[in-house]
Amino acid sequence: MTQTIQLGISTCPNDTFAFHGLMKQLVDWRGLHFEIELLDIQELNNRLFAQTFDVAKASFHTAILLGGHYVVLPSGSALGFGVGPLLLASAPNTTPTSRSQRVLCPGIHTTATLLYELFYQDVAEVQHVVFSQIMPQLQHDDADFGVCIHEGRFTWEAAGLFLVEDLGTRWECETATPLPLGGILGRRTLGNDVLAAVQCVIRESLLYGLAHPEETLPTMRHHAQEFDDDVLMKHVELYVNDWTVDLGGVGREAIQELARRAGRGIIDRTEKLEVFGG
Numbered sequence: 001m002t003q004t005i006q007l008g009i010s011t012c013p014n015d016t017f018a019f020h021g022l023m024k025q026l027v028d029w030r031g032l033h034f035e036i037e038l039l040d041i042q043e044l045n046n047r048l049f050a051q052t053f054d055v056a057k058a059s060f061h062t063a064i065l066l067g068g069h070y071v072v073l074p075s076g077s078a079l080g081f082g083v084g085p086l087l088l089a090s091a092p093n094t095t096p097t098s099r100s101q102r103v104l105c106p107g108i109h110t111t112a113t114l115l116y117e118l119f120y121q122d123v124a125e126v127q128h129v130v131f132s133q134i135m136p137q138l139q140h141d142d143a144d145f146g147v148c149i150h151e152g153r154f155t156w157e158a159a160g161l162f163l164v165e166d167l168g169t170r171w172e173c174e175t176a177t178p179l180p181l182g183g184i185l186g187r188r189t190l191g192n193d194v195l196a197a198v199q200c201v202i203r204e205s206l207l208y209g210l211a212h213p214e215e216t217l218p219t220m221r222h223h224a225q226e227f228d229d230d231v232l233m234k235h236v237e238l239y240v241n242d243w244t245v246d247l248g249g250v251g252r253e254a255i256q257e258l259a260r261r262a263g264r265g266i267i268d269r270t271e272k273l274e275v276f277g278g
Contacts, residue, residue, distance in 0.1 A: 004033045005190075005198060008048075008056035010041045010182075011223040012150045013232045014078055014239035020210030020216040022201055030197040036222055039181065040130055041109045041149075042107025046098040049109075054187045055198055059107070059179045067273040069188060071195070072255065074246050074277055075203040076184035079254055082177045084168010085112035086148045087120075088161045092140040095164050096124040104146035106131035106137070111181050112147045112260070115167045117266050141197050151224065153238075154231050164248045175261075177254040178243065183212055187277060195276055206245060220226055247275060 007022075009015045016038070021027045023036055039047070045062040047053055051069060085106075089095075096103055101124040105113040108128050117125070124145065129137070134146035138161055145164065148156055156163070168179045184202060186195045209216050213233070220232045243251040244258055252275050259273050 002031060002033045003194060004035055005156055006052065006054045007034045007195075008053045009034045009036065009038055010057045011038050011045060011092070012041070012239075013220045013224050014244075015076075016220045016223050017209045017213075017236045017240060018202070018206045018244065020075055020219045021205035023219065025203060027208055028041075030201055032194070032197060032201065034201075038124045040107075040132075042128070042130070045107060045109040046167070048185060053185075054190060056185055056220050057182055058185045059109055059111040059114075059182050060255060060258055061111045061124065061262070062109045063183060063185055063255075064262055064273050065109065065267060067187065070185035071188055071274050072188050072247070073184040073199045073202060074275060075199060075206055075244070077180065077244055077247055077251065078182050078220045079180040079247075079251055080239065080241050081144040081172055081180045081198065083181060083238055084166055084171060085115060085181075086153060086156060086166055087116065087164040088135070088138060088146050088148050088152075088156055089164050090141050090144060092162045094162070096120050096121070099125055101125065101144040102127055103135045104129050104143045106134060106147060106149050109262065111165070112149050114258075114262055115146050115171060117178075118261060119165075120255060121266070123188070124246060135161060144195040151231055151235055154234055174176040175254075175257050177257050178250065180254045180258050181239075182253070183247075185260065199276060203245065204238070210240070210245075266271070 058236045103124045137144045
């Protein structure tokens with residue numbers, strides 16, 4: 001009997017690029033049947049806490065918390081240098097210093113929020129909104145600051161906003177490791193054989209996208225907040241790299257470093273975060 005895999009991926013271009021081959025069944029599904037949902041990253045995180053997905057993209061913040069139930073698959077992660085979320089302001093020459101200020105973050109269990117908490121803990125009021133609402137609210141002065149992710153990294157200047165700090169650059173300076181943003185989690189109860197098959201399908205889908213980038217553009221456009229093809233491909237070039245194909249030793253160490261730092265007063269880490277296959 002064919003096994004059904006409930007798969008969740010985000011709508012951001014690096015995921016729709018990487019999973020284009022899988023979604024269009026341009027790669028071998030290896031006897032599995034994938035039922036696919038595309039959601040905002042915080043919605044994916046929430047659904048993983050409810051354990052309604054077998055396999056899904058998740059923030060590494062969420063992965064740290066769910067290590068007892070899920071493993072990280074070696075392929076499909078977003079991490080690297082120069083990929084971090086940006087702390088933006090609605091006014092120039094400002095920085096979070098007061099509880100009277102309001103900072104918008106893209107979800108309580110996102111890695112962007114974890115980074116903000118690591119560097120700016122308890123200095124301003126945090127409010128969580130869908131990532132696509134952050135820049136518009138800053139433009140309308142509905143908040144003082146916002147932690148910007150996805151395509152906004154390329155469009156914040158044109159939106160008339162102001163850079164306070166690149167949180168990824170700060171991470172790199174402090175750790176000398178690439179910043180781990182999110183990865184693909186697989187439910188432990190699937191068993192090693194099914195997890196290995198899923199991993200192979202995802203890797204082949206990613207390699208298909210890298211070999212046929214132009215084919216992925218309609219899929220990316222359909223789900224993206226930003227429809228300019230140049231912006232979409234810049235997003236892919238930034239977030240899809242060798243560590244996306246396979247985490248390797250450097251990627252694995254970066255994830256563990258994030259878990260170690262998060263465990264120093266930000267989250268109560270009780271489970272070990274593991275990458276499938278060692």
